[in-house]
Amino acid sequence: MAEPGSGQKSEEEWRAILSPEQFRILRQKGTEARGTGEYNKFNGEGVYTCAGCGTPLYRSTTKFDSGCGWPAFFEGFPGAINRTPDPDGRRTEITCAACGGHLGHVFKGEGFATPTDERHCVNSVSIKFASASTQ
Ligand SMILES: [Zn+2]
Known part of the structure; x- marks a missing residue:
């Protein structure tokens, strides 16, 4: 796995790694x-990192059961996640700030009982879990 913050790679390099x-x-x-x-x-306790570059993205303590069919988090590590409005103007894409990898989408104001009322709807494939006991 690459070091966190190793940044942008060419499409060919990504194909070889992923x-x-x-x-x-x-x-x-x-x-x-x-x-x-x-x-x-x-529901393990630990940290979820970017599957592409290894940058820590979410703590397991911010994961919640949204019932949406994908892992849901109410908050990422500060500065770890970029937000970009989709061209359709309805959804907001979230990406790893370090490597630009697509994570999923973020939704706000859905009424979930979380501190932020945000739902980061993330593909499991985009993240990697690291148990708290092995860190
Ligand atoms: Zn990344």
């Missing part, structure tokens, strides 16, 4: 099938 499914989602902004993700119903 699995085909990771490449499809992280680099081509794909979406994993609803309810199939490794972390959808996962």
Whole structure:
């Protein structure tokens, strides 16, 4: 795995590092099938890092059960996640600030009982869990 903050790579470099499914989602902004993700119903304690570059993105303490079919977080690490409005003007894409990898989308004001009332809807393929006990 690359060091955090190693930044931008060429498409070819990413293809060599990532699995085909990771490449499809992280680099081509794909979406994993609803309810199939490794972390959808996962509740381990630790940190989720970017599957592309290893930058810490979310703490497990910010993960909540939204029932949407993908892992949901109410808050990322400060500065770790970029937000970009989708061209359709309806959704906001979230990406890893270090490598630009596509994570998913963020939704606000849905009424979830969380401190931020935001839902970061993230593909399991885009993140990697590291247990608190192994850090
Ligand atoms: Zn990254």
